Amino acid sequence: MGNIKDLRDFLSALKDAGQLAEIEREVDPVHEIGSVIATLEKERGPAALFRRVKGHTVPVAGGLLSDYAKIAVALECGQSDVTDRMEAVLDHPIAPREVKNAVCQEVVLTGDEVDLGKIPIPVHAPGDGGAFITAGVTVGRDIETGMQNLSFQRMHIKGPRKMGIMINEWRHLRDFLKKAEKKGQALPIAVAIGVDPVVMMAAGFRYDGDEAEIAGGLRGTALERVTCITSDIMVPAWSEYIIEGEILPGVREEEGPLAEFTGHYGLLWKSPVVEVKAVTHRRDPIWQTLNGGSFEHINLGNVLPREPLLRRHTRYVSKNVKAVHIPPYGSGFLALVQLEKSNEGEPKNVALAAMTAYVNIKNVIVVDSDVDIYNPAEVLWAVNNRVNPREDVFVIPNSQGHELDPCSDETGVQNKMGIDATLPANRKTLKRAVYPSVDLFRYMSE
Template structure:
């Protein structure tokens, strides 16, 4: 068994990433006892909103398995996961679609150490938190669903929230246009169960890849992001291949034709969703390391939005905007905008150019509702600087435009039940004629630790 991280490769699993985060002071190891219900969620979100790091909770009441969360809650930690600078994240992510690397099969997994099947299966043995006060119960939120097309055999990675409903029973939400929905439709048309596996505690590039929409096996994208093939191993109760460097593996079948109430859960919009009639998973095996780490993420956290709305969408946003103008310098979908806001920086050469770029951004994804275009002297990762540009450089009657009754997202509270909303473009660049008079005040950045 070859379980150690290869030396040449800094990150190959969750633990090697946690080591990098710890070295970069982006991980808080919390020894104080915490409750699974609400407390872990409260702490994760408090750390995230204060710009602090991820958290590893070593002492979880009633369990001897530690819980980690928030690992991809900031642009800094995403850059560390990808081994690049913050400003390079969009291009790094975009590049994996150009050169996908297929996975390789191995005959070992971290999770081989303790395997429970049949009646031994007990989801209560895992520290599955209930994060937000309006959540219907404990949910697996950071598990990567691995599934297989019953006709073509092509595998798929995705995120599906799963609500704990019993020792071996989970509710699963599968939205309309997901690949997993297509697989389940095929299985159900033959009245057959659909096997799935849930990988909990993985290399962050696997989580990032699972958030992408890709007409192939997202494991190829994880390989491309890591620069080497992802090692996968056959499951115990099905022939699905799962990442071998996984802390905890849940195997199960989606029961054909069964639907049960599931949810609500804190949504990426920062609001709660509604309960839905959703499919049900019967858990057939739980396999894990002897001393595993359970990975979670809080619903409606920046981590949730980064994985679902920021990383998968910025590459196309950049492509559309730079197609319209080569003067576009950078694009960002900030997590605090729930995926509904896009910020573009550009060095405009024509006074009308920012509006064309804003229109291009609006067309990238239906979710994008507000587009703000700023000058290159504004740091698009700093919300305060963007608000400053809005406050000082915008003449509304000239710089703000609406696209009324456009298609948006139905979970946007300002949209109607079909998702129809009004899009807003704002040119927050300084008028050319004023550039000679209004220079931005800039102080030199210092290493503040030297002074404190």
């Protein structure tokens, strides 16, 4: 059972680990917060807690899960145990638990009392189309089965009580909205901001049950939930903020652009619209944010929840798979597989399996076990030394990917590429040149 139950516990754990910069200098929520978070991530620096935000009294936390050092703090484990923890939870979910009173409802604002403009929601990147909620976990409910769902949907602030919501292909929330719209009904949702980081990690999973069970499994204890004020949706009780609202049936309006996980600005999308019914929050709340075009986004959406699936899928096809990795620099479109191949066809079969482990995976590179998949230079070395393009590169045309991939059509249809970067069997006698490493200290010191 873990010690972290909410954002505040996580912030103090980050502080104890030397992974939190508490910034007293006043910062502008327009562009400056986003730039500081981006610079910290580039420099592999700590997470940020901005105590003084221009025009606001509420502090803003950002960049909390930008690398594995912080992710390990969130999971209360070592960095090398992260992938195993993410895989183990698939077999050990823990059901959530209902509570009657919750800190996330210490302050309740409804109707005209609600003004999203009073919350320090940043405009992150220079080309963003406005203020966006980026670290909010959407809680949805299937109106037919009653099952709840956690996912990330960024929200574009459009008025005191109005937000645009982007819902991509392959999303459970999209299925829920389709069902509601068929009946001409609005779809109640809630957005939880400033949560135990395992709730954010759970929201990144594609899981056939309620992802609250994943959050519980990751923390080793049931997630406590409370019922919303304006609907029967159950939200994480220890959240800093809850925004309650409804997705209006049949309404689509322009939303965006936002710096995206692809490293490009997205286009303007015709997206659904949320009418906000209530905002509830803790006393002295903290707002949490993240940059759309960041490794933090890719870690949450593509690395943590997808590596376990990639490992399972590829190992199902071959027991000779040694390790898998979805590097954040590949935007979640690249999968790397380390294989001790037993025959010449195996790398391609394994690559095909990797492509279907999750829709986003577009390019797969399979390397031998002497290549370190965590080192991009090693992977590129293998591609340049062990790939004969006509033999080793293959393309699957017109398959399902992600619609934000700059190479796909608007429904995400694109081509996938597999690269067998293993040494061909007829060159097996070629040995990799490895110079022994020495302890330099023995040579440099007097």
